[in-house]
Amino acid sequence: MSVIKCMIVEDEPFARKVLQNYIHQFEHLEIVMEAESSEQARDYLNLHSVDLIFLDINLPGTDGVAFYRSLKNPPKVILTTAYPEFAVDGFDIHAVDFLLKPFSYDRFASAVNKLFREIKQSETFKAEDVIFFKSSKRIYRVKYESIYYIEGLGDYVSVQTMDNKIIVHETMKDLEFQLRGYGFERIHKSFIVNSKHIEYIEGNQVSVNGRLVPVGKAYRHNILSSDNML
Structure with a gap:
């Protein structure tokens, strides 16, 4: 499996630090951008591509789901939030997983392994073209x-x-x-x-x-x- 380029979109410094620590424990994940707002994230995505966004739903001035829906070619996404009522939004945008803060490393690893399974399945389908x-x-x-x-x-x-x-x-x-x-x-x-x-x-x-x-x-x-x- 090739390296998966990740973006963190999170306005809370402590939450970003947690994600950094967890992501660094997976050799196939690489953080290429950290954004504190949807505007910063959009500016980066206008010039670069990423494979995965760790996206906080509650962002300054907007919500992460609305931002994600506005992307023309959205990458895969794992949602993070402290509010369980937003879980339905994750299903609506086909999020890989929904992490409820505060989440443990084991719960994070479960989400990442789910991502790996999806990528492997997708690569198999592409190889077979069916x-x-x-x-x-x-x-x-x-x-x-x-x-x-x-x-x-x-x-x-x-x-x-x-x-x-x-x-x-x-x-x-x-x-x-x-x-x-x-x-x-x-x-x-x-x-x-x-x-x-x-x-x-x-x-x-x-x-x-x-x-x-x-x-x-x-x-x-x-x-x-x-x-x-x-």
Whole structure:
């Protein structure tokens, strides 16, 4: 495993010191930036990339979750806070873990090991270039490149591939997160498309494997700025 570049965003000096001490005990973690506010963190991220943020929720003038949501390409995040009621925010932004202050080294290590497992799983998926979908009693192994588009159907989604259509009990938001970095773009509240299969854009529609898919006004910038369309 390569070195994971970490940022600490924490306004309390003692809390930063605790994180420093804990992080230094993991050879695969490296602190590249410590910020006392979201403004300092944003200034750094505008010029540099990090792999992980240890993010305090209660920051001067804002809250950490709102800051994280505002990032265009957010890295992985482990939330820290003294208030357990904010745990639900961690699930909402797919945080690796939620550390309730004051947390022990063992609890911190548990969060980091969870991160390592996620990275290892992600690297395995990337190496195989596949994703797994559970539909009814079956689990389908699907290559990313074989997916044309995904259509939202209320509490379900329809995954249209080169071979078949798979109905999955999943949300568009969760799938958008899972497919991030694999060439997929959310272009409508009900559609995620594989940019590699877009044939052309015409007005407020794109053609994907012969089907015209609508482009929502709020998502138009996604398709126009996609690296796969340049």
